[in-house]
Amino acid sequence: MxxxxxxxxxxxxxxxxxxxxxxxxxxxxxxxxxxxxxxxxxxxxxxxxxxxxxxxxxxxxxxxxxxxxxxxxxxxxxxxxxxxxxxxxxxxxxxxxxxxxxxxxxxxxxxxxxxNVNDNPPVFDQNPYYVRVSEITPVGTSVGRFAATDLDKPSQLYYTLISKTNFFKLRSPTVPDLLVETVLDYDKVNNVQLVLYAQDTPLTAKDNTASFTGTTTILVTILDGDNRPPWFQPCTKHDVGGALVCQSAGYTGRVVLNEQETGVLPLKPGPLYAIDGDSGINEEIMYSFLSGNDAGLFEINPNTGNISMLKPANVLGNISLTVLE
Structure with a gap:
């Protein structure tokens, strides 16, 4: 009932x-x-x-x-x-x-x-991102984290990095830390463009689950590090084990026995001159004698590198001056 x-x-x-x-x-x-x-x-x-x-x-x-x-x-x-x-x-x-x-x-x-239905794409808060990295940054160093957000709040986002070089990589597909992957070289490459994708489903998913992707660009400027000595000019550049060196043949000049040369000592192939090997830093060069001037025959201008005689040479032979810059 x-x-x-x-x-x-x-x-x-x-x-x-x-x-x-x-x-x-x-x-x-x-x-x-x-x-x-x-x-x-x-x-x-x-x-x-x-x-x-x-x-x-x-x-x-x-x-x-x-x-x-x-x-x-x-x-x-x-x-x-x-x-x-x-x-x-x-x-x-x-x-x-x-x-x-x-x-x-x-x-x-x-x-x-x-x-909640998956209907929103991941979004990065900037596009592009700008990053500045010194060329002497150690391999494996993180230079930034570039995480996206998703209004659907999935448990995990998945990332893919696209680049024409192998200078940078992601820590993992789920951790968007940008790591230095190989030794950087300012003189070879000083600007790198990366494209970062964020996806709200696993990268290897094969089902028909709805999937959305967000994209951003990371523009990396590689800065010159203070890792090269000054280079005397002219010099010939060589790549030695991935490191760039500039070899100078040195300078030669002549003076007359028992005569004092006036003015700047003429040298070949040209005046004594050096530049900073780190062209992006280009620090001021200072010159001094390291050896060979024990008799005090010469002096060097610390700013210009010009060499002049202080007194005549009274010994016949070669004089070898080593200049420190």
Missing amino acids: CITLPFYQAALSTSRREVCPDENGVCPVCAADRSVQFSENNTVGEVVANISVQSGVTLRFSKENSDNPFRLEGNQLVAARVFDYEEKTNYDVEITCIETATGSQLPLVIVVLLI
Whole structure:
């Protein structure tokens, strides 16, 4: 036998999904699941929840709201618009059940929990990123982390780095730390362009799961490090084991025995002159004699490198001057 209770008794049964009759033989006049799950990106008119009502009972929303995202169609709660999880994750729908014969009313609340659907791409907060790295940065050093964000909040994002060189790499497909992979050389390459991709599904996924990708560019400027000595000019450049050196044949000059040369001592192939081997730094060169001037015959201008005689040479032979710059 099915017994219909008055509204004040039936209200006790709205906290769970009701069946008629329930375990107590009671038929609630108005009942529904207390909470329902509903996917975002739905179609308008899609059924959100079914409401069980007895004969002679009508439904209406407890509060009039012109912007109500739901509507009632008979005993069904349906979507009046397309929902977006990133905008709002849940709704409390307040409904009043009205018994037509007596006018008695029963409140009914359905909590609609939106299900998040993967519908947003990962996004980087900059495009491009600018990075400056010294050429003497050790291999394996991190020069920055470039993580993307995703409104869908997936448990993990996956990254791929694209480059025409092998100077940089990612720490791993899931950790977007940019690491120095090989020794850098300012004189060979001083600008590198990298493209970084972020994907919201595993890179090797083979199913038909929706997948979105975000992209950014990383522009790396390689700075000259202070790792080369000055180079006397002219010189011939050689690559020795990956290191660039510049070999000078030295300078020669002649003086007359027992005669003092006036002015700047003429040298071949040209005046004494050096440049900083680190062209990007180009520090000022200072000159001094390291050896060969024990007799004090010559002096050198510390700023220009010009050599002049202080007194005549009284010994016949070669004089070898070593200049430190």
